[in-house]
Amino acid sequence: AQTVTQSQPEMSVQEAETVTLSCTYDTSENNYYLFWYKQPPSRQMILVIRQEAYKQQNATENRFSVNFQKAAKSFSLKISDSQLGDTAMYFCAFMKAEYGNKLVFGAGTILRVKS
Amino acid sequence: KAGVTQTPRYLIKTRGQQVTLSCSPISGHRSVSWYQQTPGQGLQFLFEYFSETQRNKGNFPGRFSGRQFSNSRSEMNVSTLELGDSALYLCASSLNRDPPEQYFGPGTRLTVT
Numbered sequence: 487a488q489t490v491t492q493s494q495p496e497m498s499v500q501e502a503e504t505v506t507l508s509c510t511y512d513t514s515e516n517n518y519y520l521f522w523y524k525q526p527p528s529r530q531m532i533l534v535i536r537q538e539a540y541k542q543q544n545a546t547e548n549r550f551s552v553n554f555q556k557a558a559k560s561f562s563l564k565i566s567d568s569q570l571g572d573t574a575m576y577f578c579a580f581m582k583a584e585y586g587n588k589l590v591f592g593a594g595t596i597l598r599v600k601s
Numbered sequence: 602k603a604g605v606t607q608t609p610r611y612l613i614k615t616r617g618q619q620v621t622l623s624c625s626p627i628s629g630h631r632s633v634s635w636y637q638q639t640p641g642q643g644l645q646f647l648f649e650y651f652s653e654t655q656r657n658k659g660n661f662p663g664r665f666s667g668r669q670f671s672n673s674r675s676e677m678n679v680s681t682l683e684l685g686d687s688a689l690y691l692c693a694s695s696l697n698r699d700p701p702e703q704y705f706g707p708g709t710r711l712t713v714t
Contacts, residue, residue, distance in 0.1 A: 519700060519701060523705075529707065529708050530705065530708075531691060531705035532705075538700055581701060585657070586632070586656040587634050587701055587703055588649060588657045589636070589644075589646060589703065591636075591644035591645075593643050594643065
């Protein structure tokens with residue numbers, strides 16, 4: 487079974503600064519996907535970024551980028567130029583490829599952006 | 602395009618009752634997945650339906666069941682409610698393509714008293 491671990495229950499960052507959220511996972515699969523989801527106080531889950539395991543290049547979406555280390559089974563999220571609207575719970579998630587749409591989530595990291 | 606919709610948004614039930622939650626996926630999406638979110642257990646996968654068939658199932662007791670209709674709308678049912686079933690139930694829909702991308706609904710907040 488796959489497991490996803492987020493070791494930082496809470497983090498805070500000043501507006502305009504950069505913050506990195508950590509995630510490690512355990513799997514014996516070679517083909518899979520990794521995701522970061524954001525859940526603001528409204529509880530609406532929003533996809534932030536996705537990484538295909540077969541791609542060596544780290545995914546980037548505007549201010550959000552990942553550091554994907556397949557051998558180390560590590561998948562961190564970097565948020566640059568943090569904004570107040572980034573305040574949310576962030577979940578790291580794993581999905582096995584060719585197995586339907588089943589996400590395995592980490593426990594989440596609460597990120598607070600301070601002005 | 603309309604997003605994923607879930608009804609009702611809030612629900613209060615008594616222990617022992619049963620409840621049915623509904624999820625309407627984004628138009629054209631044939632996969633619907635359900636998740637339970639609680640403070641203690643976090644986000645846990647319940648099941649996934651694709652083309653009216655259950656494709657994946659999580660580790661939940663048989664009191665939790667679901668189904669999907671020909672228009673891809675899905676329902677989940679919880680029978681004999683327990684206090685521990687109080688949770689936010691999230692539904693997500695997806696096109697069945699690679700790479701995958703799930704779109705979540707706003708959730709149904711179930712409180713069991």
